[in-house]
Amino acid sequence: MAHQRGTSxxxxxxxxxxxxxxxxxxxxxxxxxxxxxxxxxxxLAADLTGVEVAALAVADVDAFHYPVTVGTxxxxxxxxxxxxxxxxGVPGLFEVPDTTLDPHLRxxxxxxxxxxxxxxxxxxxxxxxxxxxxxRFCLFSTSPRRLDDEQRRVxxxxxxxxxxxxxxxxxxxxxxxxxxxxxVAVAAQISHDLQSPLAxxxxxxxxxxxxxxxxxxxxSVLAMASRSVERMRGMVEATLRLHDLAHEPPRHExxxxxxxxxxxxxxxxxxxxxxxxxxxxxxxxxxxxxxxxVTLVLQNLLQNARKFARPGHPPQVTVRATRESDLVRVxxxxxxxxxxxxRHARVFDLFAxxxxxxxxxxxxxxVARIVHAxxxxxxxxxxxxxxxxGLWFELPGA
Numbered sequence: 285m286a287h288q289r290g291t292s293x294x295x296x297x298x299x300x301x302x303x304x305x306x307x308x309x310x311x312x313x314x315x316x317x318x319x320x321x322x323x324x325x326x327x328l329a330a331d332l333t334g335v336e337v338a339a340l341a342v343a344d345v346d347a348f349h350y351p352v353t354v355g356t357x358x359x360x361x362x363x364x365x366x367x368x369x370x371x372x373g374v375p376g377l378f379e380v381p382d383t384t385l386d387p388h389l390r391x392x393x394x395x396x397x398x399x400x401x402x403x404x405x406x407x408x409x410x411x412x413x414x415x416x417x418x419x420r421f422c423l424f425s426t427s428p429r430r431l432d433d434e435q436r437r438v439x440x441x442x443x444x445x446x447x448x449x450x451x452x453x454x455x456x457x458x459x460x461x462x463x464x465x466x467x468v469a470v471a472a473q474i475s476h477d478l479q480s481p482l483a484x485x486x487x488x489x490x491x492x493x494x495x496x497x498x499x500x501x502x503x504s505v506l507a508m509a510s511r512s513v514e515r516m517r518g519m520v521e522a523t524l525r526l527h528d529l530a531h532e533p534p535r536h537e538x539x540x541x542x543x544x545x546x547x548x549x550x551x552x553x554x555x556x557x558x559x560x561x562x563x564x565x566x567x568x569x570x571x572x573x574x575x576x577x578v579t580l581v582l583q584n585l586l587q588n589a590r591k592f593a594r595p596g597h598p599p600q601v602t603v604r605a606t607r608e609s610d611l612v613r614v615x616x617x618x619x620x621x622x623x624x625x626x627r628h629a630r631v632f633d634l635f636a637x638x639x640x641x642x643x644x645x646x647x648x649x650x651v652a653r654i655v656h657a658x659x660x661x662x663x664x665x666x667x668x669x670x671x672x673x674g675l676w677f678e679l680p681g682a
Contacts, residue, residue, distance in 0.1 A: 300416045301373060304344065306454075310410075310418045311342045313453035314351040321449055325442045326354040326421075328489055332506075333435045335404065335425040340446065341368045342419040350422075365392045367405045368420050375417075377436055379406040382428040403428045408443035410450055418454075421446050438506065534574035534657050538682045541568035541614060544579050545603050548586055560598030561590055568605045570682035571612045577654045578679065582616075584651050585675055589618035592673065611678045615665065619672040628664040631675075651677065 314322070326338035337355035341348050348366035351358050363369060370388055371378035383389045383403055393399040404425035409417045421443035431439065488509035491497065497505065542565060549556065549563045556562065563586065571578070586601065593599035597619070605614045623631055632652035655662045655677045665674030 303416070306412060306416065307342055307344055307418055309454055310450060311344075311349055311351060313450060314340060314342065322352050322446050323354060324489070325446050325449075326352065328492065329421070329423060329439060329442045330354050332438045332492065333406075333423055333431060334429070335423045337424040339422050339424070340410065340419055340450075341366075341407070341422050343368065343372060355424075361394065365394060365399075367392065367394060367402065367424075368407060368422060371405075371407045371409075371420055373417060375409060377406065377408050377440060379431060380404065381430045384428075400424075401426050406431060406439065408439055410443065410447045412451065412454065418450070434503065434506070441509070534577050534654070536572045536658075536680070537575060539571050539573045539575050539578050539679075541571055541578070541582075541605065541612070544575070544582055545586075548579065548583050552586070555590065559590060559593065561593065562598070562600055564600075564602045566602065566604040568603065568614065569607060569612050571614075571679040572682050573658050573679050574654075577657075581651050581654050581677060582614075584648065585616040585677075588648065588675065589616055589620065589673070592618065592620040592622075594620055607681055608678075610681050611660065612681045613676055613678045615674050615676040617665070617672060617674040621673075622667065622669065622671065623664055623673045625666070628666075631664055632662055648675075651675075655679070 322340060326340070330336070330338040335355075337353065339350040339353040339356075339358075341350050343349070343363065343366075345363070347360050347363050348368045349358075349360050353359070361368075367380070367383065367389055370380070370386070380386050380389065381404060383392075383395045383405055389395055389405070394402050402424050404427065405423070407420040407422040410419040410421060411417050421439070423439065488505050491505050492502065492509070545563070545565050545568065549565070582603075586603075589601045590599050600619045602617045603614065604617070605612055607613075632648045652662050658679055660678035660680070662675070662677040665676065667674055
């Protein structure tokens, strides 16, 4: 088994499960939308792992519902008989190589042949933006098997893609106000930006479904598809995060800025090592703010400094702070390509981008939204040409 089991009928290491209202909305979202995007993901998962059936599962009090399926018609299974009950709450991949050897599953009518003869089961969780499990991305087979590492990556990647589609559908069902011009602009820009990775993903899936690829080529195409899914996930998550900030007034606590920067650099140490860059952190005074939101500000500024390094030149970044009256001004400077003076006024605007740099044009807009919600300001330093860029923000001093 891929995960440790306890002696009860519930797996060890439970994640938080969604409430009934959320699972009902998820079921409605999956049953009421007729497009084939999730079905296509399930079909690809079945093809690449060799199983006969793939399905999305959503649980309520009495049953597991499978409203989107490939290889069989949508179905519902009583909770006590469902194979998914063994996986519910497991935060990662859950795999049962042979259901007849699992004491909790071998007597299920889905295993014994009374309803079906499932011998293999695997699933990955589907979660809400709040981290609550709302369902499972499932694979079923009539023969025992074990997924190899590549197949596990396939299942994880496709489950993430299905999760993002479901999350967007859930948000569509949530009560909303009439869209503002800003919301319409966001929707239009994201729709445009998703076209490129979506086209790459579509091409990759077509090549994989067509078959005839050798192992090396198949791995390369799968990696390309995974990168497209990750890029789309990044766009969606960044946009949803920006939206959520408008509904999350910041807390005002004492924030140790230096500790936050050092933790962020440590968390992304592998990325700094890959680019050969470094971060020099000076003495940073404490400030007042929402720790999670201030962390997001610093993370976006550090990532921005790394992203805009000069080609072939490892980024050298400094983080400094000064006190100005009752405010703390934090400046993140780099020695990269810099920002043209005519762009200074718009660099924190939504979807503002520089040249061909990778990104969604959302990170610095997120910085501005958080800083302004704290009553502060943000801006760009005037530096000589070739001196890199310096982005600053202000927070109330502690």
